[in-house]
Every structure is written in structure tokens, then in C-alpha cells.
Amino acid sequence: MLSRPRLQSFAAAAAMVVMLALPAAHAQERIKLKAIGQPLATGLIQKNKEQPFFENFAARTGLPIDVDYKPIDTLGIKDTEQLRVMKAGLFDIVSLRVSQNSRDEPTILGLDLVGAAPDYATGRKVAKAYFDTADARLQSQFGVKLLGVWPFGPQILFCKKPVAKLADIKGMKVRVYDQNLAKFIEMVGGTPVPVSFADTHQSLSLGVVDCAITGPSSANSAGWPEVTTHQMAIGFQMALNGYGMTMKSWNALAPDQQAKLKKSFDALSDDVWKYSEELFQDALNCNAGKDPCTTGKKFNLVNVPVTSADIDLVRSAVTKVSLPVWAEVCDKSNAACSKTWQATVAPVLGLK
Structure with a gap:
């Protein structure tokens, strides 16, 4: 049987081991996700808005998430294949090119029919009106949750x-x-x-x-x-695009984390709407x-x-x-x- 001094010493040592292990445990709690970005060739929205968001993902979302972000034209994947590779679980987040992936899922093209959104104000209304429909279809057919919709601008x-x-x-x-x-x-x-x-x-x-x-x-x-x-x-x-996340990765987050993430993507999407309009005339x-x-x-x-x-x-x-x-x-x-x-x-x- 251990004496009191030895018990105290043992307890102290055990506490020290726990304390030393905490940083490692916290480090292991960080979530790592893989993301497909817009093509580098598309220019300033990708360069000045999207890439900085993903490269500073933890700071921008307030979540312990690190993202390995790669523009799609550096991956050897066609921009028409985004939904397929997401469904296969090869990536967690996608900067979804709506028109290009509409062959695989025609429903999403309802966001951007020719003639329906000739200007930014109308484009916003259409995106808001159709968001839930596109989201529900992507979830049911591809296991992808729609987190935001934004425009490159009038084509x-x-x-x-x-x-x-x-x-x-x-x-x-x-x-x-x-x-x-x-x-x-x-x-x-x-x-x-x-x-x-x-x-x-x-x-x-x-x-x-x-x-x-x-x-x-x-x-x-x-x-x-x-x-x-x-x-x-x-x-x-309007060349509307979206941000989507696999339901597997989305469901792995706690409800408060999901709320934080959605709020961050709402802010990014809103920022891109404004930036896109500035870029258009310039x-x-x-x-x-x-x-x-x-x-x-x-x-x-x-x-x-x-x-x-x-x-x-x-x-x-x-x-x-x-x-x-x-x-x-x-x-x-x-x-x-x-x-x-x-x-x-x-x-x-x-x-x-």
C-alpha cells in the first residue's frame, strides 16, 4: 500500500502527464479538409477572395479547421467532374461551377438560365429564391450541402x-x-x-x-x-457558382460549428457579390x-x-x-x- 507522501507524488506526476498531453490532444482535434477551388485562369475573384479565405480558414471561421486548397486546374480534374469526385469522397469542399456541372445534375442550372438574371440585383433574387431547391437536390443526389452562391458576373x-x-x-x-x-x-x-x-x-x-x-x-x-x-x-x-461541402464532413461538425461555418460562407459569398460588381465595370x-x-x-x-x-x-x-x-x-x-x-x-x- 502506498504511503500518503508517495500517493501525493504519484498524483502530481499523473497530473503532469495529463497536462503535457493536452497540447498534443488539442493538436489532434484540428480538422483537416481538402478543397477544390476555382481555376487559377478565372482571375481576381479566385485570387483575391476565394484563395485567401481558404488559406486562412481557421481565422476566418473561428473553427479548428485547416484546409488543403487547390485550384481545379492544378489538380488534373475537369471542372465538369466536381460533383462526381465529391460524391466519391475525394474532397470535402468544392467551389462549384454550376453550369459546368449541370449535365450531372440539371436541377442546379435553375440558378442560372439564360436571360433570367441579366443584372446583379436580379441575380441575387434568383439565387435566394432557388437556393433551398438546389441545396436539397445536391444533398439527396450527391451528398453535398450547399453553403453559398455567388456570381462571376454577367457573361x-x-x-x-x-x-x-x-x-x-x-x-x-x-x-x-x-x-x-x-x-x-x-x-x-x-x-x-x-x-x-x-x-x-x-x-x-x-x-x-x-x-x-x-x-x-x-x-x-x-x-x-x-x-x-x-x-x-x-x-x-450571371455565371453563378456555389460552395458545397460533403454531408459527411458537415455532419462531423457540432451544431454550433455548423452555424459558424455557414455564417462565414454567407459573409464570403456576400463579399464576392459586391466585389464581382466592382470588377465588372472596371x-x-x-x-x-x-x-x-x-x-x-x-x-x-x-x-x-x-x-x-x-x-x-x-x-x-x-x-x-x-x-x-x-x-x-x-x-x-x-x-x-x-x-x-x-x-x-x-x-x-x-x-x-
């Missing part, structure tokens, strides 16, 4: 041949990134050509396409004005060689005036092309797809 037209109005693309080959946009280009008389963002500069240079569609800031970052001559600032889509100026130009490189593209007739043409796309075409595809995999869109988004747009 506009760049051409290496003179254009004065939208109808001038008749007979031209136009780079597109989803089927919805492809059908609209066909309606106007152009030939849609699916080309990845990373390959578009070369495709324009080699004449594989005559025109291409993206946001002005992304175009500036990727050097599209080097191989084009005209820009037409008419918004076909990039248009830069591309045309005008001031103020603070975020990009100056080029000398011709600014093509946007006519009211062309604005009406794009807006009419919702009822004439994008909604019917999307509904046909989406309803095959999700019976309530277009009906849900009509109940949530259509009222926001004043459609009956």
Missing part, C-alpha cells in the same frame, strides 16, 4: 470579327459552356462550340471559334482581348483601354453598344428557349424540377 460576348448587334453572330462559331447557352446561340443563328475556359484563348487565336462568352474580368485575366477585337456588354447569364474599361482601370491590363477592344432590341432578345430567351429546353432535360431526372422553378423563381422574374 458577355467577345468576338474577333466586327459585330454591331447580336444578330451579327449568325453563321459564327461561338464558345459556350453549357447546353442552355448553346440553344440560345442556335436561336440567334450562331454555331455553339463547347470549349473549356482554359482552352478558349487558343481556340480564338487559331480560329476554332469566332466569338466566346465569359465575364469581362475573367477575359482580361486570361488575355482574351489579345485575340479578339470587340466586346458586347450584354449579360446572357474590367469593361480595361478591355477597351479606358479609365478608370485599376484591376486589369489595358487593351483596345471596341465597345459594341447594347440596343434595347438585343436586351429584349436575351430576356425573351427564358420563355422561348432556356426554360423549355432545360425543363425537358431536368424533368427526366427530377420530376418536380421545372414545377419547383416555376413556383420559386418565376414570381421573382414576373413570369406566369
Whole structure:
């Protein structure tokens, strides 16, 4: 039997062992997650907003989480494969490219039908109205929880041949990134050509396409004005993207941690909405060689005036092309797809 002094000594030693072990235990409690980011080539939103958020994840969220963040164009994964690799459990968080992944899950394209969100204010309303629908579908089909939605901004037209109005693309080959946009280009008389963002500069240079569609800031970052001559600032889509997390990783967090995480992604998304709008006008100026130009490189593209007739043409796309075409595809995999869109988004747009 141990004497009192020896018992006290033993207890003290045991307490010391516990204290020494605490830092190691705390260190082991840190959560490590893997994240897919936007392509480096897309430019300033990825560089100045998204990457800093993930590289300082613990500080930005107040959670003991470290994130291994990699832009998708450094991973050897196509941007059309994001939902598949998330479902397979290869990554925990994704900066989801909505249009590019709509073939795997057509429901999510309801966030960004051609003609539905020609400006930022409308884009925000659509995103808010459709968020829960997209979230529920991603959870049920891919085990991914939607944490936020944000825009690259209005996707506009760049051409290496003179254009004065939208109808001038008749007979031209136009780079597109989803089927919805492809059908609209066909309606106007152009030939849609699916080309990845990373390959578009070369495709324009080699004449594989005559025109291409993206946001002005992304175009500036990727050097599209080097191989084009005209820009037409008419918004076909808002290029909405999202942040998603596997339900496995989400459910591993305590409720208070989930609340903190969602609040942090809400703040990031809101920040990107504001930043995107600032970039849009500045990039248009830069591309045309005008001031103020603070975020990009100056080029000398011709600014093509946007006519009211062309604005009406794009807006009419919702009822004439994008909604019917999307509904046909989406309803095959999700019976309530277009009906849900009509109940949530259509009222926001004043459609009956």
C-alpha cells in the first residue's frame, strides 16, 4: 500500500502527464479538409477572395479547421467532374461551377438560365429564391450541402470579327459552356462550340471559334482581348457558382460549428457579390483601354453598344428557349424540377 507522501507524488506526476498531453490532444482535434477551388485562369475573384479565405480558414471561421486548397486546374480534374469526385469522397469542399456541372445534375442550372438574371440585383433574387431547391437536390443526389452562391458576373460576348448587334453572330462559331447557352446561340443563328475556359484563348487565336462568352474580368485575366477585337456588354447569364461541402464532413461538425461555418460562407459569398460588381465595370474599361482601370491590363477592344432590341432578345430567351429546353432535360431526372422553378423563381422574374 502506498504511503500518503508517495500517493501525493504519484498524483502530481499523473497530473503532469495529463497536462503535457493536452497540447498534443488539442493538436489532434484540428480538422483537416481538402478543397477544390476555382481555376487559377478565372482571375481576381479566385485570387483575391476565394484563395485567401481558404488559406486562412481557421481565422476566418473561428473553427479548428485547416484546409488543403487547390485550384481545379492544378489538380488534373475537369471542372465538369466536381460533383462526381465529391460524391466519391475525394474532397470535402468544392467551389462549384454550376453550369459546368449541370449535365450531372440539371436541377442546379435553375440558378442560372439564360436571360433570367441579366443584372446583379436580379441575380441575387434568383439565387435566394432557388437556393433551398438546389441545396436539397445536391444533398439527396450527391451528398453535398450547399453553403453559398455567388456570381462571376454577367457573361458577355467577345468576338474577333466586327459585330454591331447580336444578330451579327449568325453563321459564327461561338464558345459556350453549357447546353442552355448553346440553344440560345442556335436561336440567334450562331454555331455553339463547347470549349473549356482554359482552352478558349487558343481556340480564338487559331480560329476554332469566332466569338466566346465569359465575364469581362475573367477575359482580361486570361488575355482574351489579345485575340479578339470587340466586346458586347450584354449579360446572357450571371455565371453563378456555389460552395458545397460533403454531408459527411458537415455532419462531423457540432451544431454550433455548423452555424459558424455557414455564417462565414454567407459573409464570403456576400463579399464576392459586391466585389464581382466592382470588377465588372472596371474590367469593361480595361478591355477597351479606358479609365478608370485599376484591376486589369489595358487593351483596345471596341465597345459594341447594347440596343434595347438585343436586351429584349436575351430576356425573351427564358420563355422561348432556356426554360423549355432545360425543363425537358431536368424533368427526366427530377420530376418536380421545372414545377419547383416555376413556383420559386418565376414570381421573382414576373413570369406566369
